[in-house]
Amino acid sequence: MVRTRVGYAGGTKDQPTYHDLGDHTEAIQIDFDPDVISYQELLALFWTSHNPTRRAFSTQYASWVMPHGEEQARLLRISREAVEEKLGRKVATGLRADGTFWRAEGYHQKYRLRHAGRLHDALVQHFGDDRAFVDSTAAARINGLLDGYGTRQAVQELDLPEPIVELLP
Amino acid sequence: MRPAALLLLCIACNDHMTRIDSSTEAQTPLPSTSKIQTATFALG
Numbered sequence: 056m057v058r059t060r061v062g063y064a065g066g067t068k069d070q071p072t073y074h075d076l077g078d079h080t081e082a083i084q085i086d087f088d089p090d091v092i093s094y095q096e097l098l099a100l101f102w103t104s105h106n107p108t109r110r111a112f113s114t115q116y117a118s119w120v121m122p123h124g125e126e127q128a129r130l131l132r133i134s135r136e137a138v139e140e141k142l143g144r145k146v147a148t149g150l151r152a153d154g155t156f157w158r159a160e161g162y163h164q165k166y167r168l169r170h171a172g173r174l175h176d177a178l179v180q181h182f183g184d185d186r187a188f189v190d191s192t193a194a195a196r197i198n199g200l201l202d203g204y205g206t207r208q209a210v211q212e213l214d215l216p217e218p219i220v221e222l223l224p
Numbered sequence: 225m226r227p228a229a230l231l232l233l234c235i236a237c238n239d240h241m242t243r244i245d246s247s248t249e250a251q252t253p254l255p256s257t258s259k260i261q262t263a264t265f266a267l268g
Binding site: 057085086104151 | 259262263265266267268
């Protein structure tokens with residue numbers, strides 16, 4: 056993973072906010088290096104991270120994939136058919152046309168890390184401002200690390216200053 | 225090696241989490257931006 060962010064997408068409302076979401080859904084966007092992890096692998100994780108046969112209770116919390124480009128759309132079709140064959144049921148998880156992804160407000164981004172006190176403050180200072188912090192690979196990896204995912208080594212390989220490394224969990 | 229992972233927190237609630245595994249190894253140095261692709265998901 057290179058960068059991650061949360062936001063609102065799939066709807067038509069311009070400039071949605073958390074309290075005025077319109078017809079959008081809460082979504083995540085991931086920038087990834089296909090030489091390291093493929094789109095198929097991300098799709099496989101997506102399918103196992105939710106119940107694809109359950110219909111959404113609301114638009115805000117729906118499950119769907121928004122493929123970017125023809126190749127992602129093709130891979131999604133293949134992946135979805137494989138899931139349906141495996142489950143023996145139709146998949147309720149939807150598909151959205153490629154469209155605008157509206158970044159959520161800053162206080163939603165890197166939520167766990169944002170509440171990590173000195174570690175968060177040190178990272179914001181290191182990257183210069185909140186936007187750069189949110190868009191950093193380090194923030195994405197440390198945010199996961201705080202909840203037990205990934206490795207400390209994967210963070211240390213980013214060559215962060217020692218005072219920050221010392222604050223890592 | 226167990227794939228590294230990162231965690232994305234759902235916007236509305238702290239306990240609704242999405243786990244997205246990353247690669248087996250971190251990229252050092254990070255790849256050039258021209259290689260990077262974007263994926264978008266919603267996990268209700």
